[in-house]
Amino acid sequence: MPEKITSWSFRLLFVLTVCAGLVCAATTVANAQFAPGEIRQVERDNSVREREIDREKRRPKRDPNEVMAEVNDDLRQLNELNAIAMHIAATNQTLKYNLIVSHAMEIKKRSTS
Secondary structure, eight states: OOSSOOHHHHHHHHHHHHHHHHHHHHHHHHHHSOOHHHHHHHHHHHHHHHHHHHHHHHSOOOOHHHHHHHHHHHHHHHHHHHHHHHHHHHTTOOOOHHHHHHHHHHHHHHHHO
16 A cells, blocks of 8 residues: 555545535436326326315305304203213213213214214
C-alpha cells in the first residue's frame, strides 16, 4: 500500500461517489412514478370523489328546526328507555330479555338515523 495517496486516486474516488449518488437518485425517482394503469385508476378515483362531492353539494339542505325537533324526539325516547331500564335494575325485578332486546334495537335505530 503506498504511503502517499496521489491526487488521481482522489479524483477517481470522487467520480465513483458521484456516480453512485446519481444512480441512487435515479432509481428513487423511477420508483416514485406511476405505471400507466395506476394513473388511470388514480384518475378514476379522483373523478368518483368529485362526483360524490358535487352530489353532496346539490342535495337539498334540511330545515334546522326540523332536525332539532327530530333530535329532541329521539332524546326524549332514549331517556324513557333508560328510565325503564334503570327502574328494572333498581327494583331487582327479573330481567325480561325480550324487553331489553327491543330497547337495544330502538336505541340502535335512533342512533343511526
